Amino acid sequence: MHIPRITHDPMQHKLPYYFHTPTTHSHIMNNQFTNITSNSSSFSLFFSKSMAGELQILEIFLAIGVFVIVHSLRQKKHYGLPVWPFVGMLPSLVVGLRHNLYEWLTDIINRQNGTFRFKGPWFSSLQCVVTSDPRNLEHLLKTKFTNFPKGGYFRNSLRDLLGDGIFNADDETWQRQRKTASIEFHSARFRQLTAESLLELVHKRLLPVLDESLQKNISIDLQDVLLRLTFDNVCMIAFGVDPGCLSLGLPEIPFAQAFENATEATVLRFVSPTCVWKTLRYLNMGPEKALKESITGVNKFADEVIRTRKKELALQDENSKQRSDLLTVFMRLKDENRQPFSDKFLRDICVNFILAGRDTSSVALSWFFWLINQNPEIEEKILAEICRLISERNGDNKEPIIFQPEEIKRMDYLQAAISEALRLYPSVPVDHKEVVEDDVFPDGTVLKKGTKVIYAIYAMGRMEAIWGKDCREYKPERWLRDGRFMNESAYKFTAFNGGPRLCLGKDFAYYQMKFVAASMIYRYHVKVAQDHPVEPKLALTMYMKHGLKVNLIRRDQAELQKHLGG
């Protein structure tokens, strides 16, 4: 570098002060003009000096640029990603977003031994700690549960759609709903409602829709069909009504469409700066306009159901006495002031349960069917287990085969195969908390009050430190001991969350997924269409971006007999 030359140049002392200091003053301009015209050699000298000055400034910038690049790239070693001035790790995030964000996160987390600090642009709220260390997860989900609520950022982004419902609430509001819903979810009445509604949906709706595609010899989007099934099912549980999404012809249902649009538009808030989406909401423009319209559609449906149910309850209608859906349960209860819950609160409760129960089991089943399609020997083992249970029946194995709750419970291999799919493709791939008071994670990471913590559930399934060298392989056997399914720690297998906020629908979800999978696998071989692209979509839940296009092939009787006879 030649920077010192300019300061040692003797000519520099002869130049008037204004050659060093830019100015617009007229007498100075005149002086310049006089100097230049009176001496042509000093004219050319002046310009060559000036150019040299510019070149040297350029050199300074170049040197600073090189220094910044080298320094930023060297930070990768320490922080996991290059840290650029002003924008932090944002450029790497943009690259990650263009490919598979979850794989990108997994790669960094593995390099950083389970935890890293994401540094976003200094002016943004994109600063957080990302972890997938089971010790940290136990700390935040259980040991220090009260120090890690969902927090204001998450709640504000979801408030318009979810209000104060269980998914979007902390503290007292959450506790009250959790307690009531938990009692209901574990009641015999609720179990009966879920078993009956599922049986009806699978045998009267799902199988006929699948049969139709088989007869017409057309492929179907299995993810779409399963989303329809779980949507109808969770509406029956939450509202006590059946929207009829899953029926022959796969009709468009305005409420279902409004719900889907609302969740998609809400996700956009997480990838836009808060001030941007708030301004768009204020101006009622772009995605915020679409969100408002879809929420109006959701509310219209919810208000109508709540109004009708209130009438039923007031008349002590026979229907209302038999009902055990969540809406009716909460309507019979009183709040802390011994007043009935407001319509808004009832709406929030139902909408939250629909969100919790709709996307989760359907997308998990889609990944499961895709995985067994790639691993035919695993499909064969599932079929063998199903057939063994049928052959153990006391003579009652006539068609149509309808699986009984005790049989579903005994399907250990199927439960292992579904858990293994959830380990690799968790329906909720990342989740989020906020730190209330300064804290330190068991791995030594310092957490300041207000820090956002992301726990990367997808990455956890791909960590050798947790699952061993074969962590990327689909192996249901890792869940079995002597042929029986063994649960894993919720802080190692966090697909259903853990601690006090463990998924309330976990048992129901397993029952639902096993019932659907067994009923389908017993009847059909589900073949994924050739060259169908499969990749995750960036959303709150782990959708397949292009759905799952499949063709169904009816099971050969001889194949079934082979297993049944055995």
Ligand code: HEM
């Ligand atoms: C494969 C299926 C499912 C998976 C993987 C799953 C996963 C999860 C996860 C990760 C959470 C925590 C979310 C958070 O706090 O941010 C959660 C919460 C919850 N889930 Fe599930 N879920 C499934 C099915 C269901 C079903 C079918 C229902 C209901 C019918 C349900 C009801 C709930 C509820 C009410 C919560 C909120 C619990 C609370 O905050 O206290 N889930 N679930």
